[in-house]
Amino acid sequence: MENNEAHEIKFTLNFKTVTVIAKAQMRLIDLIRENFDLTGTKEGCGIGECGACTIVFDGVAVNACLVLAGQVNNKEILTIEGLSELEIGMVLQKCFVEEGAVQCGYCTPGMLMSAYALLMHNPSPSKEDIRLALSGNLCRCTGYIPIINAVNKATRVLSNKI
Numbered sequence: 001m002e003n004n005e006a007h008e009i010k011f012t013l014n015f016k017t018v019t020v021i022a023k024a025q026m027r028l029i030d031l032i033r034e035n036f037d038l039t040g041t042k043e044g045c046g047i048g049e050c051g052a053c054t055i056v057f058d059g060v061a062v063n064a065c066l067v068l069a070g071q072v073n074n075k076e077i078l079t080i081e082g083l084s085e086l087e088i089g090m091v092l093q094k095c096f097v098e099e100g101a102v103q104c105g106y107c108t109p110g111m112l113m114s115a116y117a118l119l120m121h122n123p124s125p126s127k128e129d130i131r132l133a134l135s136g137n138l139c140r141c142t143g144y145i146p147i148i149n150a151v152n153k154a155t156r157v158l159s160n161k162i
Helices: 028-036 087-098 108-121 127-133 145-160
Strands: 006-013 016-023 054-057 060-063 076-078
Touching: 006 028, 016 028, 028 054, 054 108, 060 108, 087 108, 087 145, 108 127, 108 145, 127 145
Parallel strands: 006 076
Antiparallel strands: 006 016, 054 060, 054 076
């Protein structure tokens, strides 16, 4: 794909196959927000340091500000809007509220996406596993303890449903 021209890009976004015409060098965060009006993915730093724009790309939590539109062709993308359609997403969100892990809310979508990616690969994480999985997400409000407790609680709730 040449970078200066718009191309057809086809991928799965929140369980639906979508096609869009976009420049290959457009950032995924911009594509998601501007072309699909999915504004739950937040831009914080724009350089991959804060984790506010975390999405799940083919099963891995990544910063959408560091992924180019051309890289998502024939891939699967899950955003916070899609996460809310899943039982695990609903459990995570409920536990975040119950544990006081949501304050200003700016980092919350990215935190939830990182937590989801962790639980998909490790359904029984230790608190250290949770800390490591969330280490790419910055929060200025909660002090992280409520967030770690919320993910830990979600792990327990989900394991009781098996």
